[in-house]
Amino acid sequence: MxxxxxxxxxxxxxxxxxxxxxxxxxxxxxxxxxxxxxxxxxxxxxxxxxxxxxxxxxxxxxxxxxxxxxxxxxxxxxxxxxxxxxxxxxxxxxxxxxxxxxxxxxxxxxxxxxxxxxxxxxxxxxxxxxxxxxxGESVKNERSEVSVNSSDQLINPLIDFLLHKHATHYGKPLPRLTPEARKKLNTLVWQGNMQMLEQSIERALLLKEDTTLTADDFYTETPPDTMEPTLTLEEMEKQFIREVLQEKNGNLTLTAQQLDISRQTLYNKMRKYELSQE
Incomplete structure (x- = not known):
């Protein structure tokens, strides 16, 4: 409460x-x-x-x-x-x-x-x-809560979107993730490493025939010199929304449904990130 x-x-x-x-x-x-x-x-x-x-x-x-x-x-x-x-x-x-x-x-x-x-x-x-x-400390605590909850609204839709994207591309059934597997992928999201997140999901879908993916199916280690710059949650959200908009050909209703947000929230975020329907 x-x-x-x-x-x-x-x-x-x-x-x-x-x-x-x-x-x-x-x-x-x-x-x-x-x-x-x-x-x-x-x-x-x-x-x-x-x-x-x-x-x-x-x-x-x-x-x-x-x-x-x-x-x-x-x-x-x-x-x-x-x-x-x-x-x-x-x-x-x-x-x-x-x-x-x-x-x-x-x-x-x-x-x-x-x-x-x-x-x-x-x-x-x-x-x-x-x-x-x-x-002081109260602002720090409030900002911490906002960061955590903002990420919760972003992380699972992002992971599910990438799973669906690559499963469709390779003609495979959409897999189920164990809680441990989702937690492992969440770590990559928190690190802001979008490239490794997508590569790990794509690799697991290619190599595993089972419809359930576990934490061991996701390879998440990468040499430091190949790591891409860490993204903030806002940068990650902007990139995610842009990709979904492109996939849905600019259809705002379908994009909002994919992101699990209202159309009005989508309009607001598009204005914030200066994104267009094109």
Whole structure:
């Protein structure tokens, strides 16, 4: 259970109650309201980590203008919480506008529970790093947690992508990895050695006929003078996203599915890394 406070703002009581049930499993305090005019009072103590904000309030209003208005009001505060916008209409222009204004992410109804939790947890971590009381050792600990969780979101999809890529190339069935084998490959990811990671996976697929690969099937030693420069997690993520985009011919929906993230998160990462669909 994370020590965080989440505010859900949606004029549909059934929606915010459902969201509160989901997020209460992850955070200590989750509050739901139907009226956004209550936000200023709730944000006065500056103890809110994330606001999950609906884009439309009132029957027949589907422009998203109210959501953008309240997004501005939230972000103009001295120490604003992170904001994740949620709407029933997946309008890309609205998504881009909200991200440019400073929203952390954008979720489309009906939502996927795992993607929703991932978006809110990610926003919570970013907010925790910016909190004024986070100094010294507390900042160090928060940054360590963000690094670990960011890698968790990247490592397994990256390994699975490379396994699928080379299994397909050589016409072999997709193998299963033992926990020890995955742990061994994780070490290469942590080292930032993408070249050795891919070579180890390709070599194991070529030499092993079994559908289960163990740690001993992966050769991970290489002479120091042939080691490629270590990549940071961000550099690795950028390279991974670029490769998946190329494989999916720039199809953002398929790319997001392969990466196991929402389209809105993919848009955000593409802007961050200056990646195009080409």
């Amino acid at each position: 994370r020590n965080g406070k989440i505010i859900i703002v949606d004029d549909n009581e059934a929606v915010w109650k459902a969201l509160r049930i989901i997020l209460s499993r992850e955070f200590q305090t989750v509050v739901g309201i139907s009226d956004p005019t209550l936000l200023p009072a709730l944000l006065r103590e500056e103890d809110v980590d994330v606001v999950l904000l609906d884009m439309n309030f009132g029957t027949g209003k589907q422009t998203g203008g109210e959501g953008l208005f309240w997004l501005d009001r939230i972000l103009e505060r001295k120490h604003p919480p992170a904001v994740v916008l949620i709407t029933a209409f997946g309008d890309i222009n609205l998504a881009v506008a909200s991200l440019k204004k400073g929203a952390s992410d954008f979720i489309v109804k009906p939502w996927d529970n795992e993607n929703l939790i991932q978006a809110v947890v990610s926003a919570w971590r970013k907010r925790r790093l910016k909190r004024p009381e986070n100094t």
